[in-house]
Amino acid sequence: MTATASERDELNGLLVRTGRGDQASFAELYRRAAPKLYGVCLRMARDRGDADEVLQETFITVWHRAATFDPGKASAMTWLTTLARNKGIDRLRQHREETLGDPDHLNTLVDEDPTPAAGAEASQEYGRLARCLEALEPQQKRSVREAFFSGATYKELAARLDVPLGTMKSWIRRGLLQLRACLDS
């Protein structure tokens, strides 16, 4: 892939200029970042209509809040991903009763192996995280990944994987602490 650093800088620049009200930059930011964010939304949402709305809300918020983006603190992609995931999770919590026991969601439990990052943007960070994830025990790794992608609560995850709530909490908590130790080392 092409230079990760320059792609990252370009995306940062687009987000910064969006914060100044530059519509062309906002349009270009959408063109570049929306496919990845839509993938994130689809993975989390109950259906396409939900994913559409989450992506739409995300970009409306991007336009309003881009001025608060500080490239010194986070990359544009991390900022955008966080925003999209938070929108998606909040929406899932609103519909919690409906999603509980939703048989369709069982299908998403397949522990897909990470596919190579489609964009080069986050590939270096991703490689590092992937190595640290590999060091976890299989259940920990699987639970952390599933939690991140699905946005499900502890309770929902425990029900889906058919393990006691305490077991799920301990898998994920130990997984998170180990990840931190590995990533910060």
Added chain:
Amino acid sequence: MTTPDERNELRYAEYVLGVLDADARAEVAREIQTLPEAATAVALWEQRLAPLTGSIREVPPPPYLWARIREALQLDIQARSRPTPSIWDSLRLWRWVGVGAIAVAAALALVVSVPGLIHPAAPVGEAAGYMASTIQQDNGATGWTATMDLKNARMIVVPGTPVALEAGRAPELWLIPQGGKPISVGMIERDKPTTLALDRAMLARLGPTAALAVSVEPLGGSPTGQPTGAVIARGAITGAPESTGPHTASVIAGRTDRPTA
């Protein structure tokens, strides 16, 4: 045993991971606003975990989403992507206009005249409230049949001969106004009927001067808002015979129940 600091650190990690229930989540969200150490810890976890999205496949959002965002924000910027210089410019689409019309009319006349095929409960009235199009593949086979229900602003698209596409691709239906650029009507199914809503702008463009076409696009639809893949079928739009309008829709929709001719 965990110390209070560790407990908090875990709560922040759990918040970012997304496993907290609504109440616990709201509590952390408040702390982020009021406690700098909470904001810092959460930001650090976001940086640690965000790269996980690297393994998520990119899916181009459907073209109407950008239009919706633009409208919601009342932006005046027009295009987000340069117009695709594509087959659309070189293909003489207009060649097909008029060719399918006769076939559709003939098929409808036949179907309507066969007793028993018409849904007995089919509503009668509002003549000319329907338009139809036979969307043909290059080999002449009917790819899809589209019936436009003008009154209810919707289009029912029924597959004829199933079209094979490579994995990760799906057919997208386009309305091509005379002399204009294709407008995405929506993604359509290959093996069952699809009902698509028609907005006012699209309704205004329907008619014998417009055509329909199907192109092969990524699952989420064309990433550019214009066709990006091969055009696999095209059809002219024709007004359905007046008195058979309402029947037309039910007959065509009902065709899914039996093998196509």
